[in-house]
Amino acid sequence: MPSNYQLSAIDALWKCTFDAMASPCEILFSADSSDDAKSFAEFAYTETKRIESKFSRYNSDNIIHSINSANGIKIKVDDETTRMFDFAEQCYQLSDSLFDITSGILRNCWTFDGAEQTPDLDKLFTTLSLVGWDKISWEKPYLQLLPNMEIDFGGIGKEYAVDRVAEFADSYHISKVMVNFGGDIRVINRDLDSPPWVIGIEKPDKDNTAVGTVSMHNGGIATSGDSKRFCLHNGKKLGHILNPLTGWPIENAPCSVTVIAGNCTEAGMIATLAMLQGKKAEEFLEQQDVTYNCLRD
Numbered sequence: 238m239p240s241n242y243q244l245s246a247i248d249a250l251w252k253c254t255f256d257a258m259a260s261p262c263e264i265l266f267s268a269d270s271s272d273d274a275k276s277f278a279e280f281a282y283t284e285t286k287r288i289e290s291k292f293s294r295y296n297s298d299n300i301i302h303s304i305n306s307a308n309g310i311k312i313k314v315d316d317e318t319t320r321m322f323d324f325a326e327q328c329y330q331l332s333d334s335l336f337d338i339t340s341g342i343l344r345n346c347w348t349f350d351g352a353e354q355t356p357d358l359d360k361l362f363t364t365l366s367l368v369g370w371d372k373i374s375w376e377k378p379y380l381q382l383l384p385n386m387e388i389d390f391g392g393i394g395k396e397y398a399v400d401r402v403a404e405f406a407d408s409y410h411i412s413k414v415m416v417n418f419g420g421d422i423r424v425i426n427r428d429l430d431s432p433p434w435v436i437g438i439e440k441p442d443k444d445n446t447a448v449g450t451v452s453m454h455n456g457g458i459a460t461s462g463d464s465k466r467f468c469l470h471n472g473k474k475l476g477h478i479l480n481p482l483t484g485w486p487i488e489n490a491p492c493s494v495t496v497i498a499g500n501c502t503e504a505g506m507i508a509t510l511a512m513l514q515g516k517k518a519e520e521f522l523e524q525q526d527v528t529y530n531c532l533r534d
Contacts, residue, residue: 241282242278242281242282244274244275244278247265249267250265250266250267250413251265251266251267251268251278253266253278253281255285257282257285257286257398257418258285258293258398258418258419260395260418260419261418261419262285262417262418262419263417263418264278264281264402264414264415264416264417265414265415265417266411266413266414267411267412267414268411269410273409273410273411276409277406277411280402280405280409281402281416284398284401284405285402285418288394288401289398291317291318292318292321292390292394293394294341294388294389300312300314300315300318301388301389301390304380304382304388305382305386305387305388308385309382309383310381311379311380311381312380313378313379314380315378316378321390321393321397322375322377322380323377324393324506325338325370325388325393326370326375328393328506329370331506331510332510334370334371334481335481335482335510335513335514336392336509336513337368337369337370337481338370338388338390338392338393339367339368339370339372339373339386339387339388339481340368340479341387341388341391342364342368342386342389343361343364343479343481343484344479345360345364346360346361346364347486348468349466349467349468349477350468351467351469352468352469353470353472354468354470355470356484356485361484362484365484367383367387368481369481373388392509393506395418395421395505396421396501396502396505397502398418399416399418399421399422399423399457399501399502400457400500402416402423403416403425403501404423404425406425407425407427412425412426412427412428413425413426413427413428413431414426415434415436420439420458420459420460421457421501421504421505422436422457422458422459423456423457423458423500423501424453424454424455424457425454425455426454426455429454433452433453433454434453434454435451436450436451436452437450438451438458438495438530451497451528453497456497456498456500456504457498457500457502457503457504457505458495458497458498459496459501459505459507459508460493460494460495460496460508461478461493461508461511461512462476462490462491462492462493462494462512462532476490476492478490478513480513487512487513487515488515489515490513490514490515490518491511491518491531491533492532492533492534493532494508494511494518494522494531494532496511496522496525496527496528496529497527497528497529504527507522507527507529518531
């Protein structure tokens with residue numbers, strides 16, 4: 238067994254743990270045999286690392302690097318990457334341009350370390366000229382960015398990995414599984430006569446105190462927001478969620494939004510879109526057919 242993940246038996250379940258996507262990853266699952274458990278753990282680890290390697294902007298030899306360094310040249314992408322871009326486009330349209338995978342470059346204009354700061358307005362203005370899904374040419378399977386533009390799947394990649402691992406469990410004779418990557422969760426329990434999964438919802442404060450639990454057989458949970466990442470501007474606290482239309486942090490955003498939906502990707506999308514609504518987050522969430530928890534300072 239590779240030393241990059243740990244597999245152990247806990248009561249009637251197996252637990253697989255490893256680190257990926259800047260998060261602790263834990264998978265709890267049932268298995269008929271130790272061989273099935275080892276096979277699924279190996280798949281889960283390998284598949285997660287594959288997705289991380291393929292879609293991380295930090296790698297210098299993947300499709301994201303090829304796109305970001307193309308300098309205006311069209312790049313042909315594979316079917317999986319095509320589906321990612323289609324989903325990103327859907328999020329962009331549903332959010333009235335606020336969810337934008339080209340906006341990651343704005344990170345160069347801000348430092349969210351809790352200190353007072355004023356961004357360089359000239360730099361911010363220049364950077365904003367490189368932000369906007371509407372500036373992309375997306376004619377499947379060809380994608381073309383303007384020179385110096387970047388795309389970043391950081392807002393959807395982890396949830397995608399969670400769902401991929403969970404949805405392949407049946408192929409490994411796994412009927413009950415919970416995939417938890419840094420608080421982004423997908424559960425499947427095909428035996429509806431067995432007890433549901435019970436999942437704690439944490440408050441994102443320094444003590445990580447629980448605000449409640451949820452019981453479910455099937456579905457996804459995702460949380461957007463991090464109260465630890467902020468800066469001060471003229472004494473006002475600004476969170477790290479940036480408005481791609483202005484380059485400034487979203488005003489009056491919740492400190493976190495947790496959403497329960499059909500799968501982790503859907504939950505993550507709705508949670509992120511709610512954060513981007515700022516003071517209207519609760520109003521937006523009420524319009525969605527989901528269970529949610531919205532926390533403010």
